Amino acid sequence: KAGVTQTPRYLIKTRGQQVTLSCSPISGHRSVSWYQQTPGQGLQFLFEYFSETQRNKGNFPGRFSGRQFSNSRSEMNVSTLELGDSALYLCASSFGALNTEAFFGQGTRLTVV
């Protein structure tokens, strides 16, 4: 069974640009969560999607958005990039509801210059 796939692995963008990251969950998993990981803040929850609906949202500005498609694949978008958005963005896939095991992809390393 293939794991969680995130693309691209690395991105370099300039301030003010926007970026879209993609995540394909494990086959059969319907829940996708996104996290931002930085050395100072650790793993911070961005949002969670289940069956194309955003179920939970973290404490991030509206520049961060996401969506989930009918095949459970998910994308997250960050608009008007700031230097502080440089981070490892991780996607986690779960079979169903909360309190179940979450499996992470390798992440997308975003660098904003």
Next chain:
Amino acid sequence: GQQLNQSPQSMFIQEGEDVSMNCTSSSIFNTWLWYKQDPGEGPVLLIALYKAGELTSNGRLTAQFGITRKDSFLNISASIPSDVGIYFCAGSGNTPLVFGKGTRLSVIA
């Protein structure tokens, strides 16, 4: 956002030694998960715990779900060089997973 208190922050141990790390929370959790992350990679799930008092092993790793449901610990026995990495605890109580800040483990051969 909310985070768990994970300790210690870092450990330097000799190969063959046992390791213990723990996480505490002010909230009650229904699930505790333990992950290991290597540089430049995503966290890999090591052990999942779903019941207060539960003790679960995965090879040389053993984790327990505290009976108060507010803590968990992870033990690694007979450490080897490939145990090097950052270990994270994560908890969920009908909310999205909350993560500890990690324990960085270094193993000296």
